[in-house]
Amino acid sequence: MTDLIASLRQIVGDAHVLTDGDLTAYEQDWRRRVHGKALAVVRPANTAQVAAVVKACAANGTSIVPQGGNTGLVVGSTPDTSGQQVVLNLGRMQAIRAIDKDNLTVTVEAGCILQTLQERCESQGYLFPLSLAAEGSCTIGGNLGTNAGGTQVVRYGNTRELCLGLEVVNAQGEVWEGLKGLRKDNTGYDLRNLFIGSEGTLGVITAATMKIYPMPASQLTAWAALPSFDAAVRLLALAHQYLGAGLTGFEVMNRFALTLVDKHMPQLRVPFIDNPAFPYAVVLENSDSESEEHARSRFEALMEAAFEQEIVLDAVVAENLAQAHTLWHIRESIPLAQVEEGLNIKHDISVPISRIPEFVEHATQVLNDKVPGMRLVNFGHLGDGNLHFNVQAPEGVDAKQFLDEREHEVNHIVYDAVAAFGGSISAEHGIGTLKVDTLPQYQSPVALSMMRAVKAALDPQNIMNPHAMITRG
Amino acid sequence: MTDLIASLRQIVGDAHVLTDGDLTAYEQDWRRRVHGKALAVVRPANTAQVAAVVKACAANGTSIVPQGGNTGLVVGSTPDTSGQQVVLNLGRMQAIRAIDKDNLTVTVEAGCILQTLQERCESQGYLFPLSLAAEGSCTIGGNLGTNAGGTQVVRYGNTRELCLGLEVVNAQGEVWEGLKGLRKDNTGYDLRNLFIGSEGTLGVITAATMKIYPMPASQLTAWAALPSFDAAVRLLALAHQYLGAGLTGFEVMNRFALTLVDKHMPQLRVPFIDNPAFPYAVVLENSDSESEEHARSRFEALMEAAFEQEIVLDAVVAENLAQAHTLWHIRESIPLAQVEEGLNIKHDISVPISRIPEFVEHATQVLNDKVPGMRLVNFGHLGDGNLHFNVQAPEGVDAKQFLDEREHEVNHIVYDAVAAFGGSISAEHGIGTLKVDTLPQYQSPVALSMMRAVKAALDPQNIMNPHAMITRG
Numbered sequence: 001m002t003d004l005i006a007s008l009r010q011i012v013g014d015a016h017v018l019t020d021g022d023l024t025a026y027e028q029d030w031r032r033r034v035h036g037k038a039l040a041v042v043r044p045a046n047t048a049q050v051a052a053v054v055k056a057c058a059a060n061g062t063s064i065v066p067q068g069g070n071t072g073l074v075v076g077s078t079p080d081t082s083g084q085q086v087v088l089n090l091g092r093m094q095a096i097r098a099i100d101k102d103n104l105t106v107t108v109e110a111g112c113i114l115q116t117l118q119e120r121c122e123s124q125g126y127l128f129p130l131s132l133a134a135e136g137s138c139t140i141g142g143n144l145g146t147n148a149g150g151t152q153v154v155r156y157g158n159t160r161e162l163c164l165g166l167e168v169v170n171a172q173g174e175v176w177e178g179l180k181g182l183r184k185d186n187t188g189y190d191l192r193n194l195f196i197g198s199e200g201t202l203g204v205i206t207a208a209t210m211k212i213y214p215m216p217a218s219q220l221t222a223w224a225a226l227p228s229f230d231a232a233v234r235l236l237a238l239a240h241q242y243l244g245a246g247l248t249g250f251e252v253m254n255r256f257a258l259t260l261v262d263k264h265m266p267q268l269r270v271p272f273i274d275n276p277a278f279p280y281a282v283v284l285e286n287s288d289s290e291s292e293e294h295a296r297s298r299f300e301a302l303m304e305a306a307f308e309q310e311i312v313l314d315a316v317v318a319e320n321l322a323q324a325h326t327l328w329h330i331r332e333s334i335p336l337a338q339v340e341e342g343l344n345i346k347h348d349i350s351v352p353i354s355r356i357p358e359f360v361e362h363a364t365q366v367l368n369d370k371v372p373g374m375r376l377v378n379f380g381h382l383g384d385g386n387l388h389f390n391v392q393a394p395e396g397v398d399a400k401q402f403l404d405e406r407e408h409e410v411n412h413i414v415y416d417a418v419a420a421f422g423g424s425i426s427a428e429h430g431i432g433t434l435k436v437d438t439l440p441q442y443q444s445p446v447a448l449s450m451m452r453a454v455k456a457a458l459d460p461q462n463i464m465n466p467h468a469m470i471t472r473g
Numbered sequence: 474m475t476d477l478i479a480s481l482r483q484i485v486g487d488a489h490v491l492t493d494g495d496l497t498a499y500e501q502d503w504r505r506r507v508h509g510k511a512l513a514v515v516r517p518a519n520t521a522q523v524a525a526v527v528k529a530c531a532a533n534g535t536s537i538v539p540q541g542g543n544t545g546l547v548v549g550s551t552p553d554t555s556g557q558q559v560v561l562n563l564g565r566m567q568a569i570r571a572i573d574k575d576n577l578t579v580t581v582e583a584g585c586i587l588q589t590l591q592e593r594c595e596s597q598g599y600l601f602p603l604s605l606a607a608e609g610s611c612t613i614g615g616n617l618g619t620n621a622g623g624t625q626v627v628r629y630g631n632t633r634e635l636c637l638g639l640e641v642v643n644a645q646g647e648v649w650e651g652l653k654g655l656r657k658d659n660t661g662y663d664l665r666n667l668f669i670g671s672e673g674t675l676g677v678i679t680a681a682t683m684k685i686y687p688m689p690a691s692q693l694t695a696w697a698a699l700p701s702f703d704a705a706v707r708l709l710a711l712a713h714q715y716l717g718a719g720l721t722g723f724e725v726m727n728r729f730a731l732t733l734v735d736k737h738m739p740q741l742r743v744p745f746i747d748n749p750a751f752p753y754a755v756v757l758e759n760s761d762s763e764s765e766e767h768a769r770s771r772f773e774a775l776m777e778a779a780f781e782q783e784i785v786l787d788a789v790v791a792e793n794l795a796q797a798h799t800l801w802h803i804r805e806s807i808p809l810a811q812v813e814e815g816l817n818i819k820h821d822i823s824v825p826i827s828r829i830p831e832f833v834e835h836a837t838q839v840l841n842d843k844v845p846g847m848r849l850v851n852f853g854h855l856g857d858g859n860l861h862f863n864v865q866a867p868e869g870v871d872a873k874q875f876l877d878e879r880e881h882e883v884n885h886i887v888y889d890a891v892a893a894f895g896g897s898i899s900a901e902h903g904i905g906t907l908k909v910d911t912l913p914q915y916q917s918p919v920a921l922s923m924m925r926a927v928k929a930a931l932d933p934q935n936i937m938n939p940h941a942m943i944t945r946g
Contacts, residue, residue, distance in 0.1 A: 102706055102827035103858070104713065149657050155718075158657060161634060176919040181825045183857040184622050184631060184900035186670055187916055188943060189924045193666035197659055214714045233575055240577065241687045244762030245628075245718030289717025290771065298763065352654045354575035384656040385576070427657035443660055446649040450931060451662045457930035458923060470661060 004060045008042050008086070011052040016043040016092070026067065026087050029075040030134075033434070036079035038065075041087040047167060047175055047206045050088070054204065055173030057086050063463040064088050066200035068110065068142025071134040073348070074432025076146065076199045076468045088204060090141050096120050097207065105164060105181040107209045110141025117210075126212040129156040129248070133332060144205050147197030149428030154383030155248040155287070156213075158428070160196045165209035168195050171202065171459035181209040194454070199430055200465040202458045218292035219248070221285050221324035222299055223271045224306070224315040225278035229254075230357040231311035232280055232382055238309070239284060242302040246295070249285030250383035251331050256392075257379045260337035261330055268330050272314050282382065283331050334379050342399030344377060344392040345410045349418045350427035353385045360387075363417040367391060370413060371406060386427040389414060415442055431469045439470070477533045481515050481559070484525040489516040489565070499540065499560050502548040503607075506907070509552035511538075514560040520640060520648055520679045523561065527677065528646030530559050536936040537561050539673035541583065541615025544607040546821070547905025549619065549672045549941045561677060563614050569593050570680065578637060578654040580682045583614025590683075599685040602629040602721070606805060617678050620670030622901030627856030628721040628760070629686075631901070633669045638682035641668050644675065644932035654682040667927070672903055673938040675931045691765035692721070694758050694797035695772055696744045697779070697788040698751035702727075703830040704784035705753055705855055711782070712757060715775040719768070722758030723856035724804050729865075730852045733810035734803055741803050745787050755855065756804050807852050815872030817850060817865040818883045822891045823900035826858045833860075836890040840864060843886060844879060859900040862887060888915055904942045912943070 009017045018026070018041040028035045039062065044050045057064050067077040067089045079085040090111035097107040099121065106128065108117055114135040121128040130143060132150030142148070143159045144166070156162060165179040168191075178192060195202055226232050232252045239247045258281060262270045272278060288295035299317050306312040318324035338344055351359045360378065367374050373394030380387040391410050393402035415425045415438065425442050426435060440448055451470050455462075462472060482490045491499070491514040501508045512535065517523045530537050540550040540562045552558040563584040570580040572594065579601065581590055587608040594601040603616060605623030615621070616632045617639070629635060638652040641664075651665060668675055699705050705725045712720045731754060735743045745751060761768035772790050779785040791797035811817055824832045833851065840847050846867030853860040864883050866875035888898045888911065898915050899908060913921055924943050928935075935945060 100825065100827050102710055103825040105825070147659050147663075149659075153657065157634075160663070161630075170919065170923060174919045174922075176917055176923065178917065178920060180895055180897065182823045182897050182900070184626065184823045184854070184859045185897040186620050186622075186899045186901055186903045187897055187912060188904065188920065189675075189927055190620075190633070190663075190666040190670055191920055191923055193663040194927075197663055202662075214710075214717070216717065237575055237687075242762065244687070244689065244760075246762070287717075289715065289719070350655045350657045352573065352576040352578070354573050381657070386657045422653055424653065424655050424658040424660055426659045427655070428659055430659045431661065439660060444649055444651065446643065446647045447651060447661065447664055449647075450643060450649065450664055453930040454662055454667075454927060457926040 007056045012044045012049050029078045030071045034075050036081050037083040038079040038087045043089045043092050045092050050169045051173045051175050063466050066204045068139035069137045071138040073429045074434040076432030103181050105209050106212050109207045112140050114138050121212050127215050141205050144196050146430045151249050154250050162211050166192050167207035169204045171464050179209045199469045201469050216287035218288045218295040220295040221327050222317045223327050224282050225272040225313045226280045234311045243286050246286045248287040251283045252382040253281050254378040255279050257334045257377045261333050264337045264340040344390045345407050347389045347414045348427050348429040350386045351421045351423035355421045359421040433467045480529045485517045485522050502551045503544045507548050509554050510556040511552040511560045516562045516565050518565050523642045524646045524648050536939050539677045541612035542610045544611040546902045547907040549905030576654050578682050579685050582680045585613050587611050594685050600688050614678050617669050619903040624722050627723050635684050639665050640680035642677045644937050652682045672942045674942050689760035691761045691768040693768040694791045694800050696800050697755050698745040698786045699753045707784045716759050719759045721760040724756045725855040726754050727851040728752050730807045730850045734806050737810045737813035751786050817863045818880050820862045820887045821900050821902040823859045824894045824896035828894045832894040906940045
């Protein structure tokens with residue numbers, strides 16, 4: 001092992017092989033569920049160093065945990081407790097290599113912070129639309145490794161759909177230079193999409209060519225209070241019809257989620273919260289290539305139709321950017337409001353949009369039966385069929401104790417309901433090590449066996465993030 | 474072999490195992506370059522039969538060529554001449570299983586004709602946007618197997634981007650039921666995209682869940698005559714800015730392509746053809762979720778800006794649907810006009826949009842130097858960086874003889890130029906058997922070795938379309 005560490009020091013320099021001191025930021029996951037112990041944290045400066053690190057580890061049979069901002073929610077980027085895994089942190093590879101305006105692409109290294117990338121593109125007049133809660137600290141490499149979702153997926157797709165090319169160091173330490181910024185390229189199997197979302201289990205993404213868009217002339221935000229969950233699905237269909245590709249955000253929140261925000265962040269002023277009639281609210285965003293006036297007139301036409309069909313109880317369109325930010329801020333404060341209320345049991349699920357109302361009704365009923373008094377924080381990206389369907393302890397019950405006693409049972413109640421409605425137990429967070437034992441219970445056995453074959457083919461030594469996503473059959 | 478044929482007859486019924494008579498439609502490719510000989514053509518009625526056929530062939534070590542409409546341009550869906558391969562034609566599996574309006578998806582069997590699918594969706598008020606020349610006879614399974622492109626990719630992406638789920642029979646004859654119509658699903662490797670574009674070399678796609686869109690309120694078409702190729706790239710950037718996601722088509726055509734249409738289909742009246750100043754023209758389509766008036770006003774704003782910047786010489790916006798169809802018909806008649814003029818050497822290439830003007834200049838110059846008098850038919854989907862860059866024999870030279878003598882050389886001139894500009898030698902047609910020997914010369918060796926590993930992992934017997942796309946290393 002000391003030989004390996006010496007080799008690693010030679011490759012990336014002494015200062016970038018961390019073995020002592022407080023390595024919590026690298027060894028502990030974002031939600032502080034697991035604290036591992038690394039053999040070393042290695043921070044390469046460039047792709048050649050990544051390749052050399054992988055080769056050295058492979059020669060030594062040492063496994064590697066690739067790591068970006070380490071903000072994932074499924075414990076997929078931290079080492080186990082053996083002290084035998086190398087954490088390969090991409091944080092020093094931050095360069096934005098090129099913005100190609102005519103090609104509408106940006107080529108960026110894996111360790112670039114998402115928000116930095118957004119801001120750099122915006123400063124040139126372009127939109128990089130990936131947007132999610134951790135954007136201030138997550139990296140584009142981590143976004144790609146986990147196929148991150150977020151709030152703009154209804155229009156722009158997941159990270160996968162934004163990527164045109166990758167540079168990858170494979171499990172043999174070879175560099176695949178696949179950074180072509182092409183919108184059409186049918187020259188073999190789709191390795192790009194195989195690596196995207198593979199959670200570092202097949203290789204290390206070191207850089208990517210991503211799509212960018214001309215900045216819309218206007219982005220308007222609206223908030224609507226709704227009489228039912230079904231009304232939210234009706235409103236979504238109407239929004240697709242009236243706004244077309246202008247619909248860039250459609251988030252749903254149940255009343256309990258909003259009462260938590262109202263309780264813990266009263267300064268945020270949740271719209272219509274005093275109107276006891278609404279069980280759900282949505283935030284909508286309309287991006288327009290023409291003008292704010294036009295965006296506003298389309299929103300008004302949409303809302304008029306929605307009022308006429310009685311699927312909206314009340315609505316407000318933000319008058320200015322500050323108001324828009326406030327509305328989004330309320331939506332984005334739900335996770336923190338949950339924390340204030342006490343730990344809860346989180347689910348990141350998706351269901352075909354047409355079946356969501358029925359799913360919510362069914363799952364809620366089963367939960368009420370089995371876990372009397374449980375309180376449901378139901379919110380998320382309805383435009384993508386993706387809900388964060390979180391179960392909070394009954395009023396007055398200790399949150400920690402509730403989790404310890406009921407988490408496993410509650411997970412299975414929710415996942416069984418998801419499966420019954422043709423959904424996914426991980427819509428956007430991935431599998432990591434947290435759901436690695438759950439996955440085989442809900443994924444098709446045929447799919448699993450093909451995944452294992454792919455893993456064995458591309459990483460025959462099983463050194464790439466071996467405890468995450470998929471275990472050897 | 475007679476045992477296998479007996480088994481196949483038992484599985485699909487005697488009438489659907491073809492061994493005698495004229496099997497040209499199944500054994501010869503679309504462009505009539507290759508005429509193979511099948512052991513049998515098998516036409517299963519459902520997924521269970523496909524699985525049983527694959528199992529029977531696998532048990533016998535007999536290789537399978539999956540086939541849809543057999544309209545591909547790279548000889549990827551016809552048998553070799555050995556008389557030992559089974560053609561698995563999906564033509565009887567045509568059902569449109571479900572249209573889910575709230576989920577904006579359609580679930581369809583592989584053998585459904587693309588145009589049938591378009592029409593069925595349209596009759597329900599929805600757009601299925603995949604559109605290409607062969608749509609009257611190609612199948613959605615073939616579109617998926619080859620990741621077909623076409624004319625709407627600039628907005629809706631390739632077939633890949635339109636697919637949310639697959640049902641697949643793998644090389645072991647197992648059925649992967651992956652038809653979930655989910656927009657977010659991070660539960661393992663992206664098998665869906667691995668099968669899409671794999672040209673039947675990993676398994677057989679039997680059904681798919683595809684995205685649909687609310688029918689736009691208006692689709693307007695415009696035609697512009699341009700002073701240069703560079704102006705086309707400038708106009709594309711302007712169109713992205715003015716139309717946003719409204720830009721659903723952007724096709725470029727060089728003057729020679731249009732003179733061929735004018736010569737062989739004079740009734741089509743190519744706009745501005747008598748104006749000798751324009752070397753290029755483009756067709757643009759603007760889809761609007763609001764109204765025709767709005768679509769027209771956006772087109773006018775775009776064209777005004779374009780005239781001001783002197784990147785458009787002349788332009789016309791279709792006044793009605795008939796005029797729009799006529800403009801598109803001119804564009805779509807280029808392939809036939811080429812046939813009338815005589816066979817030529819075809820290329821389906823892509824280059825980053827920012828580098829296309831330089832690529833065209835460079836490649837044209839090298840071709841002029843090496844093949845004096847050659848005539849270039851340059852047209853295609855500029856919005857995706859995809860050109861059909863076809864080389865016609867010099868005036869008066871016999872086309873057949875020109876092909877026989879120069880095709881290999883011309884291909885390499887063009888492909889070397891494509892490689893020098895970071896492009897792809899197959900943008901939308903795929904590799905098939907036609908380019909299987911060319912691919913390794915232009916694809917990354919690291920990528921090729923990973924592709925071969927995937928192929929060996931998922932099809933260890935090498936029975937799935939073994940001569941197409943990728944050969945064992």
